[in-house]
Amino acid sequence: MSVEQGMRKNKLRVQRGFTIIELTIAAAIGLIVMLGITAILVDSQRGWQRMYNTIYSDVVTDSYVAGKTFDAVVRRASRQRISLDEAGNWAEVYYYADANSAVVDRYARFYYDSDPNTGGRLYIEYGTVTSDGVKGASSTQTVCENVQSCTFEGAGRAAQMILILNDGSQRATVMSSAVMHNQ
Amino acid sequence: MGGMVNMAVKQLKSAAGFTLVEVMTAILILSVAVIGASGYRYYAALDARRAAMQTTGSRVGLLLCESWRGLSDPNTFDPVAQFSSELTITTATEASTLEYHYKAAGFTLLGVYTIATNGVSYYAVLSWKDVSIGLRALNVVVVWPPQGQIGSNYLYYYACKSFKLTTYASI
Numbered sequence: 209m210s211v212e213q214g215m216r217k218n219k220l221r222v223q224r225g226f227t228i229i230e231l232t233i234a235a236a237i238g239l240i241v242m243l244g245i246t247a248i249l250v251d252s253q254r255g256w257q258r259m260y261n262t263i264y265s266d267v268v269t270d271s272y273v274a275g276k277t278f279d280a281v282v283r284r285a286s287r288q289r290i291s292l293d294e295a296g297n298w299a300e301v302y303y304y305a306d307a308n309s310a311v312v313d314r315y316a317r318f319y320y321d322s323d324p325n326t327g328g329r330l331y332i333e334y335g336t337v338t339s340d341g342v343k344g345a346s347s348t349q350t351v352c353e354n355v356q357s358c359t360f361e362g363a364g365r366a367a368q369m370i371l372i373l374n375d376g377s378q379r380a381t382v383m384s385s386a387v388m389h390n391q
Numbered sequence: 392m393g394g395m396v397n398m399a400v401k402q403l404k405s406a407a408g409f410t411l412v413e414v415m416t417a418i419l420i421l422s423v424a425v426i427g428a429s430g431y432r433y434y435a436a437l438d439a440r441r442a443a444m445q446t447t448g449s450r451v452g453l454l455l456c457e458s459w460r461g462l463s464d465p466n467t468f469d470p471v472a473q474f475s476s477e478l479t480i481t482t483a484t485e486a487s488t489l490e491y492h493y494k495a496a497g498f499t500l501l502g503v504y505t506i507a508t509n510g511v512s513y514y515a516v517l518s519w520k521d522v523s524i525g526l527r528a529l530n531v532v533v534v535w536p537p538q539g540q541i542g543s544n545y546l547y548y549y550a551c552k553s554f555k556l557t558t559y560a561s562i
Contacts, residue, residue: 248425255432259439275450363473366461368454370477381508383450383477385457 267373270352271380274330274371277351278318281332282367282386286312290388292362299360299367301388302337311339318351318369320358328355330371441552444511444535448554451506451513452533456556459529465519465560470504479507483514493553494518495530511535522559531556 226234262268285301292299298319302312317333330352335345356374360367363385371382409417459468474480483489486503494500498518506513516532533554 248428252428252432255436259436262439262443359477363458364462366458368458383454383474385454385461387457387461 261378265375265378267354267375267378267380270354271371271373271382274352274369274373275382275384277332278367278369278384279386281316281318283389285316285367285388286390287365287388288312288391290362290367292360292367296359296361299362299369301367303390313337315343318360320355322355327353328357329353330355330358441537443509445552445554447509447511448513448533448535448552451508451515452531452554452556455515455517455533456529456531456558459517459531460558460560462560465527465529465562468501468517470502470515470517481505485514489514489516489534493532493534495520495532495555495557498528498530521562525561527560527562529558529560531558 281303282301285303288302290299290301298317300315300317302315304312305314313336315335315337317335319331319333321329321331323329329350331348332351333345333348335343335347337343352371352373354373354375356372356379357370358372359370361370362368366385366387368385369382371384373380373382454474455470458470458473459465462468471480471482481504483503483505489503490500493514493516495518498520501517501519504515504517506515512535514534516534518530520528520530522528534551535553536551
């Protein structure tokens with residue numbers, strides 16, 4: 209056999225390609241690997257989304273906002289009086305406009321609106337109040353949405369809010385209590 | 392002629408596939424990457440849960456502290472009567488162990504309570520001390536086990552996390 213013949217034989221062996229069995233096995237292994245990687249990626253994404261929702265979903269952030277707002281407003285209120293709805297649907301606290309105010313001349317009213325069109329909202333209404341008790345609303349703000357229920361209670365100089373938020377996929381309960389600090 | 396032979400030998404070498412060592416190395420590297428990613432995910436989920444437990448624990452402590460302080464007579468504070476309609480709250484069965492570990496030194500115990508929320512049992516140890524005439528210190532310690540349930544082994548209490556608050560009320 210000449211050198212030229214030997215080289216042609218080598219080339220033939222090198223370029224003979226793959227058999228159908230080799231291709232099938234390779235495809236099956238590739239498929240299993242791809243399926244495994246996809247499953248890991250999907251599971252990672254789900255886990256990440258779940259964790260993100262636990263910390264940053266609307267329900268969770270709204271619950272923090274509601275708790276902080278209630279604490280801040282009640283803590284600056286006067287302990288002279290607090291008005292509470294018998295059914296617990298609203299609470300009204302009174303405070304001084306600023307350090308120069310001689311009497312309590314402002315009010316803040318938390319109330320829960322269970323209108324099914326809005327999905328349940330917690331509002332806070334600010335306004336002025338005269339010494340005769342005449343009130344004038346100046347602004348109303350939405351504290352949070354997706355409110356399932358909200359109850360206000362009083363205990364001595366403390367006011368309590370029990371708020372349940374539910375957007376259908378996540379539920380959060382806020383139990384907040386704050387003492388009215390001012391005279 | 393010699394050049395053509397070399398070329399054929401090179402082609403043979405390049406199409407030889409992967410050796411066992413190469414494949415094993417690749418699998419090892421992939422395994423390390425996958426195990427590393429799994430570890431990261433496990434600890435991320437665990438830390439998120441711990442953070443949520445700490446947030447809830449601190450809010451429970453604040454709720455008890457502010458409610459207690461708001462009463463005109465702090466001696467009448469009974470968390471079970473006050474919150475039983477909104478919270479799952481009972482007098483703790485492990486009261487003596489929790490008092491031993493978590494009651495502030497020199498304070499008088501008001502009570503030890505179990506508060507169950509979000510699948511976790513929080514334990515609140517409430518105590519007080521008259522620091523001067525007409526002034527009372529109110530101490531609230533909220534304790535929760537890292538795994539959500541407290542064990543029977545007393546050594547387990549050393550692993551618990553806690554949140555402590557002290558406030559003052561005029562009496």
